[in-house]
Structure formats: structure tokens, C-alpha cells
Amino acid sequence: MNIVNTKLKKQSGKRSNCKIRGAYSKCKILGAAGLNWVDCKRTETDVVFIDTVFMPPLVKQEKQMSSGRQILMIQSACCVKSLHNPYMAQQSAPENEAADLGISTTYLCLFSAACMAFLGAPSFLMSGEDGRMTFEDFSVVPKWVQFPSSIAYQLHEVMRNFTGESGIESGTPEPVRFGASIGGCDIVLLRTGIEFEPEWFNLVCELYQKPVIPIGFLPPSSSASDNDDDCDEKWGFIKEWLDMQQANSVVYVGLGSEVVLTRDELGELAHGLELCGLPFFWLLREPAWSTQDESQLSLLPKGFVERVRSQGIVHLGWVPQVKILSHLAVGGFLTHCGWNSVIEALGFGRVLILLPFMNDQGLNSRLLKEKKVGVEIPRNEKTGAFTRDSVADTLSFTMESQEGESLRDRAREMRGMFGDGIRNDRYIDNVVTQLVNIRASHLKSGKQFSM
Numbered sequence: 001m002n003i004v005n006t007k008l009k010k011q012s013g014k015r016s017n018c019k020i021r022g023a024y025s026k027c028k029i030l031g032a033a034g035l036n037w038v039d040c041k042r043t044e045t046d047v048v049f050i051d052t053v054f055m056p057p058l059v060k061q062e063k064q065m066s067s068g069r070q071i072l073m074i075q076s077a078c079c080v081k082s083l084h085n086p087y088m089a090q091q092s093a094p095e096n097e098a099a100d101l102g103i104s105t106t107y108l109c110l111f112s113a114a115c116m117a118f119l120g121a122p123s124f125l126m127s128g129e130d131g132r133m134t135f136e137d138f139s140v141v142p143k144w145v146q147f148p149s150s151i152a153y154q155l156h157e158v159m160r161n162f163t164g165e166s167g168i169e170s171g172t173p174e175p176v177r178f179g180a181s182i183g184g185c186d187i188v189l190l191r192t193g194i195e196f197e198p199e200w201f202n203l204v205c206e207l208y209q210k211p212v213i214p215i216g217f218l219p220p221s222s223s224a225s226d227n228d229d230d231c232d233e234k235w236g237f238i239k240e241w242l243d244m245q246q247a248n249s250v251v252y253v254g255l256g257s258e259v260v261l262t263r264d265e266l267g268e269l270a271h272g273l274e275l276c277g278l279p280f281f282w283l284l285r286e287p288a289w290s291t292q293d294e295s296q297l298s299l300l301p302k303g304f305v306e307r308v309r310s311q312g313i314v315h316l317g318w319v320p321q322v323k324i325l326s327h328l329a330v331g332g333f334l335t336h337c338g339w340n341s342v343i344e345a346l347g348f349g350r351v352l353i354l355l356p357f358m359n360d361q362g363l364n365s366r367l368l369k370e371k372k373v374g375v376e377i378p379r380n381e382k383t384g385a386f387t388r389d390s391v392a393d394t395l396s397f398t399m400e401s402q403e404g405e406s407l408r409d410r411a412r413e414m415r416g417m418f419g420d421g422i423r424n425d426r427y428i429d430n431v432v433t434q435l436v437n438i439r440a441s442h443l444k445s446g447k448q449f450s451m
Contacts, residue, residue, distance in 0.1 A: 107185040108215075112339055113192045113200035114151055114367040115360040116178075118142060121207040125179025135159055139381075144207065147199050150366055156384030157362040187438070188212045189431065191339070193424075196417060197367065213434050216427030217418050219347040220322045235320050238281070239327065241313060245279050248331030248408075251353070251395060252324050253282040255336040259357045260287045263299045264385070269355075270304045272391020273312065278399055280312035281330075283319055325350055331408070332399045337361040337368065346373060347419030349412035353377065353398050357384070373411045374398070 109116060120142060124130035132138055135158045141149055153161070182188060192214050194201050205212045242250065253273070255261070261269065273280050284296045297316055305314050321341070324330060325348045333345040334353040342364060345352060352374025356365040368374040377394045379386040397404050416423070
């Protein structure tokens with residue numbers, strides 16, 4: 001069985017080379033940014049995954065041109081935002097149009113099971129009937145979590161998420177978008193492995209009351225991307241520096257593309273890195289609105305870059321993160337706890353130093369702490385402030401101390417779960433098998449399920 005995911009949005013004008021192959025070549029998913037509809041029509045496929053943004057015209061065209069080809073519409077967290085913009089608001093929701101055409105819809109969730117379980121059932125997300133009315137309500141474990149857990153937001157994370165700082169462009173709250181998409185779909189695909197968070201996966205299944213299928217972690221390969229000239233040039237000087245460091249000694253610091261630190265936060269983090277004395281590679285990203293006078297580099301403590309020149313590197317701009325994490329010199333990852341970055345780091349067995357800010361990051365941080373693969377930097381729960389001493393102490397404990405050895409061992413064990421391509425390919429095979437079985441069951445019962 002071949003599966004093609006048609007996603008027509010181009011990424012920086014480059015064509016994506018991302019490929020996920022099922023074990024024994026039983027299935028193939030091509031994430032083809034830039035793939036046009038003509039290319040897709042020419043492929044010999046059994047199933048077509050269609051991005052919701054382009055679903056209505058494409059599905060109608062495919063219905064007219066295909067002969068017995070099965071179609072399954074996928075909506076991802078990114079695509080859901082488009083369902084509520086002014087243009088789409090004038091049309092019926094894509095999942096409704098799909099239902100009218102006899103096409104089933106699937107919600108592709110790129111968050112952890114713990115995060116989705118914390119949010120609750122789709123009906124709660126849509127109606128707000130979960131009883132959570134204040135910021136404080138989100139800083140405690142939900143009542144539907146019946147097993148021991150500490151996974152909840154801190155107050156500063158809730159305030160950032162619900163006061164517009166997390167970038168809700170459509171004006172529609174994210175819980176409502178999630179609820180509408182999950183509630184309106186037929187199947188949920190979840191980017192996780194049951195063995196890592198079984199209690200949370202089972203709870204999601206109970207809350208959603210529909211088929212929820214894990215797709216594995218979709219681990220990257222250190223050579224799967226980043227093979228253009230720009231990458232080669234950047235990786236050359238980074239690798240040269242990493243090659244000079246001792247094994248497992250370097251802290252890689254990367255806080256994602258959305259987090260923008262204040263001057264105080266940058267200062268405390270910088271001083272903390274300097275105080276701990278560990279070699280580090282710190283990736284800084286400029287926000288779109290930055291100017292020369294307000295760049296991230298200009299907000300660093302005076303003389304910091306010069307003082308740490310023999311200790312570490314401060315790099316402004318994009319770097320090949322997977323290649324860095326795969327290098328033997330890297331022992332730990334100071335991360336914002338985005339799920340994709342977590343998967344990349346644990347795929348190479350890197351212990352985590354946790355510094356979450358927004359969206360799902362706080363929930364992921366508490367999950368990773370519970371799973372004993374990382375330590376969270378202590379902060380003021382109301383303001384989110386942290387100190388240079390807390391940064392330095394957490395880094396030293398996680399990377400060097402005898403007490404932190406169990407964390408480092410546990411993180412190394414994760415390579416077999418997060419980074420094993422064959423093991424994760426089995427999840428993809430299982431997805432295809434379950435889709436086929438569900439379709440057969442629906443056909444037998446007389447229900448429509450045009451996969």
C-alpha cells in the first residue's frame with residue numbers, strides 16, 4: 001500500500017525531502033512540501049492524505065478523476081487554524097464537506113498524549129463545561145486524571161497562553177479549534193509511543209471515544225535533511241568545534257523559533273551558562289520584529305560573548321539541530337520542551353534541562369520530569385522568573401553530578417524508544433493495518449468509510 005500526503009504549502013521555496021518508510025516497505029508516506037496536484041494525480045496510490053486547507057477543491061477534483069482510489073483527509077494542528085480565518089468562515093468546515101462526499105477525516109495530532117489528555121474531552125474544549133474558569137484552575141491536575149501525576153501548567157505559562165502572547169492569529173481560542181477538529185473527525189493519529197506514556201494514551205482514548213492510533217515518534221535521521229550548501233558550511237565550523245570537546249560534555253541550548261526572551265531572561269541564562277563552566281553551544285533566533293538596536297545579541301550582558309569565547313559559542317540564526325544533537329560531544333539539551341525537539345534529543349539519548357515558556361511546553365516539561373529524563377530549572381511560578389544560580393545549579397546537577405547519573409542513564413535508554421527507526425516504522429505499519437481493518441469493519445456493517 002502506498003500513501004501520499006499532499007501538502008501544497010512550500011517551505012522557504014525548497015522542496016521537502018522528508019520520507020517516512022514503513023517496515024518492509026509495506027507503506028510509504030511522502031511529506032512533500034511543494035508537491036503539486038498534478039504530481040499527485042500521476043502517483044499510483046491506494047490512499048491519498050489531503051491537507052485540510054486545500055481539501056474542498058482537491059477532493060472534488062480527485063473524486064472526478066480517480067477510479068476506485070481511497071481518500072482519507074488529514075487535518076493537522078497547523079491546518080486547524082485556517083478553519084477559522086475570515087475566508088474559511090464563509091464556507092462550511094472541510095470535515096463537513098468531506099462527510100458530504102463520503103470521505104472520512106483524521107486529526108493528526110503532533111502533541112504528546114499527556115498534553116491532549118490535560119486539555120480534556122472535545123466536548124469540554126468546545127463548551128468550557130470542564131469547570132476551569134480561572135488561571136489557577138489550569139495550574140492543578142484535572143479531575144479526570146485518576147492516577148498520580150503532577151502534570152499541570154504553572155501560572156506564568158497559563159497567563160502567557162491565554163493573554164494572546166502565544167500568537168493566536170485567528171482570534172479563536174486554541175482549545176475551541178482543537179475541540180472542533182477532534183470532535184468532528186473519525187480517527188485521531190497521535191505522534192507518540194504507547195510504551196513512553198501508556199497511562200496518558202489510554203486516558204486520551206477514554207476521553208475521545210473514537211479510534212486513537214499512535215503513529216510512533218517519527219524520529220529524524222541525522223542525514224535525512226540539511227544537505228544543502230548553506231548547511232554544509234555551517235555544520236563545518238560547528239563540527240570542528242564539537243570535535244575538540246570531550247564526549248558528553250557539551251550543553252546544546254536551543255529554545256525554538258517562537259520563544260522570545262526578555263533582556264532579564266537572556267541575562268540570567270547567559271550568566272548561568274558562564275557560571276556552570278560547562279562547554280555550550282547556544283542557538284539564538286531573532287524575532288521578526290527585531291532591529292539592530294533590539295537584537296537578541298544586543299540584549300546579552302555586556303562583554304559576555306568575549307568572556308565565554310574559550311568556553312562556548314553563541315550562534316545567531318539557523319543551525320542543523322539534528323546533526324548537533326547526534327554529535328558524541330553533546331551530552332545535554334537545554335530546551336523549551338517543544339515535542340519535536342524533545343523527540344530529536346531523546347532519539348540520541350541526550351539528557352534534558354527543561355525551560356518551558358508557552359503552549360504545550362510546560363505540560364511536556366512535567367511529563368519529562370515524571371519520566372526521569374530531565375530536570376526543570378526552578379522558577380517563580382507566578383512570574384516565570386529564574387536566576388543565574390538556578391540555571392548553573394540545574395546544569396551542573398544534570399550534566400556532572402553523581403546524583404544526576406540515573407537521569408543520564410535513563411535518557412540514554414530512550415534511544416531505543418525514540419530513535420529506533422525500525423521500531424517506529426512498525427507504528428506506521430500498524431496505522432495502515434488499523435485503517436484497513438476499520439474500513440473493512442465499516443463496509444461489513446454498511447457504514448460509509450471512504451479511506
